[in-house]
Amino acid sequence: MKGSNYSSKRELIYSTLCSTKSHPSAKWVYEQLKEDHPDLSLGTVYRNIALFKENGKAVAVANILGEERLDGDTSAHAHLVCKCCGKIEDVDMPSLTLKGDTKGFNTDFVAVTYFGTCTECSE
Amino acid sequence: MKGSNYSSKRELIYSTLCSTKSHPSAKWVYEQLKEDHPDLSLGTVYRNIALFKENGKAVAVANILGEERLDGDTSAHAHLVCKCCGKIEDVDMPSLTLKGDTKGFNTDFVAVTYFGTCTECSE
């Protein structure tokens, strides 16, 4: 079964994903690792990230400039996304309760994202 | 300047986008219109949607199965996204206040998205 075996590449990818607060893309993770691990394929990065998402060990935060941006920190927190430079930062999650008719929907993750402009881009 | 001239195609694309609560993709909008307007290009749909997003007349709700899903209704409301079938539904927006250090961030839009499983997919 998928994900059942140990894999050093997987560990590497996961720790790289968790090592930053920049909410990176798959390509970024790949590029970070490529230097020290020339034998690493982009396909493997994508395959493992898909696995992390399935297992709830990572979350897709936003799609910026055509790239899916990820977060290895799945604790409840919200995100600030700068429309201008693409930077993504963390903020505390506001308390919220699902309102309105939820049609029997079974929620397992809530994303709160503030889109706007960061200080540097506002200048 | 971009968007300054009237364009019947633009009107068509915008009204199609607003005519549904299905939160469609660009391709869906294109396919709806293609039948009655054989002279319509997918590029035009993408170009106009980009314009709507710039002008705040439309919002990207989520990226499902590699497709960006849109909403022509920019009033404050949250979304339920079914991970299983990709269906997106509207719910009332919970009241929320930005908490934590927002680092001077200038917010102009807040997205609240509940990921989970809809009734049909739960069966």
Added chain:
DNA sequence: CTCAGTGCAAAACTTTTGCATTTGC
């Protein structure tokens, strides 16, 4: 006339996949 908008098709990109090979157990 001038510049915005469009069709068409090619290009650009990200993400996925098939297959042969390697690795974990």
Added chain:
DNA sequence: GCAAATGCAAAAGTTTTGCACTGAG
């Protein structure tokens, strides 16, 4: 040995773009 994981490269799919033409003002 068997099934999972990977590299590599090709494929798939969405989105963007260049260019010549059309349409609005």
